[in-house]
Amino acid sequence: MHTSTKKWLFTKISSLILIPLMAWFLVNFVSIYDKNHSQILIFFSEQPSKILFSIFVIIAFFFSALTISEIFEDYLHDVKIKNVANKALNLFAIIIPLLTILSIYNLN
Amino acid sequence: MENNNPLSPHLQIYKWQISSLLSITHRIVGVINFLAIILICVWSILIVFFQNNYSTINVFLNSSFGKFFIISLCWTFSFHILNELRHLVWDAGYGFDLKVAKITGIIVFVGSFILTILFYILGRNLF
Numbered sequence: 001m002h003t004s005t006k007k008w009l010f011t012k013i014s015s016l017i018l019i020p021l022m023a024w025f026l027v028n029f030v031s032i033y034d035k036n037h038s039q040i041l042i043f044f045s046e047q048p049s050k051i052l053f054s055i056f057v058i059i060a061f062f063f064s065a066l067t068i069s070e071i072f073e074d075y076l077h078d079v080k081i082k083n084v085a086n087k088a089l090n091l092f093a094i095i096i097p098l099l100t101i102l103s104i105y106n107l108n
Numbered sequence: 109m110e111n112n113n114p115l116s117p118h119l120q121i122y123k124w125q126i127s128s129l130l131s132i133t134h135r136i137v138g139v140i141n142f143l144a145i146i147l148i149c150v151w152s153i154l155i156v157f158f159q160n161n162y163s164t165i166n167v168f169l170n171s172s173f174g175k176f177f178i179i180s181l182c183w184t185f186s187f188h189i190l191n192e193l194r195h196l197v198w199d200a201g202y203g204f205d206l207k208v209a210k211i212t213g214i215i216v217f218v219g220s221f222i223l224t225i226l227f228y229i230l231g232r233n234l235f
Binding site: 015071 | 135138139141142145146148149152153155156157159162166169170174178181182185186188189192193195196199227228230231232233
C-alpha cells in the first residue's frame with residue numbers, strides 16, 4: 001500500500017474513533033473543570049474515565065500529528081523548515097501524551 | 109532534491125463561499141483544538157503533581173475568561189466533530205452535489221452552535 005494511502009486510512013480511522021471520544025471528554029470536562037482538587041483526581045483515577053481519557057489523548061495527538069503535517073505540506077515552502085517542523089510535531093505528539101498517561105497512572 | 113509539490117493557493121485569491129469558509133475554519137479549529145488538548149494535558153499533569161498550584165488554575169477557570177475559554181472549547185470541538193462527520197460522509201462517496209454540499213455546510217455551521225449548547229447543558233447537568 002502506498003504511504004499516502006496508509007496516511008489517509010490512519011487519518012480516517014483515527015477521526016472515526018476520535019469523534020465519540022471528543023464528545024465524551026467534552027461533556028465530562030464541562031462537568032468537572034470547576035470542581036475541587038479531590039473530585040478531579042477521582043475522575044482521573046477511576047475507571048472507565050482513566051482508560052477513556054488515555055485513549056482520547058493518544059488518538060487526539062496521533063490524529064493531530066497526521067493532519068497538522070498536511071498543513072505544513074501545504075503552507076511551508078522551505079523543505080528544511082518543513083522537516084524540522086514535522087519532527088518537532090511528531091516528538092511533541094509522543095512526549096505530551098506519554099507524560100499525561102504516566103501521570104494519571106501514577107495515581108492510586 | 110527539489111520539491112515540486114504544488115502549494116495551496118494564497119487565501120486572498122479565494123472567492124469566499126460556504127465550502128471555502130468551512131475548509132479554512134476546519135484547519136484553524138484543528139490547530140486550536142491541538143493547542144487546547146496540549147493545555148488539557150498540562151492541566152491534568154499539574155493537577156496530579158502540583159496540588160499547590162491548583163487554586164490558581166481553579167480561579168482562572170472560574171473567572172469570566174475561564175468560562176469563555178470553556179464555551180469556546182465546546183464550539184471548536186463541536187465544529188470539528190460535525191465537519192469531520194461531513195468529511196467521512198464525503199469519503200463514503202456521498203454529498204458531493206454542490207447543492208447538498210452547501211446545505212451540509214450550513215448544517216455544520218449552525219449545528220456546531222446547537223451542539224455547543226447541548227454539550228454545555230449536558231456537562232453542567234442543566235436538564
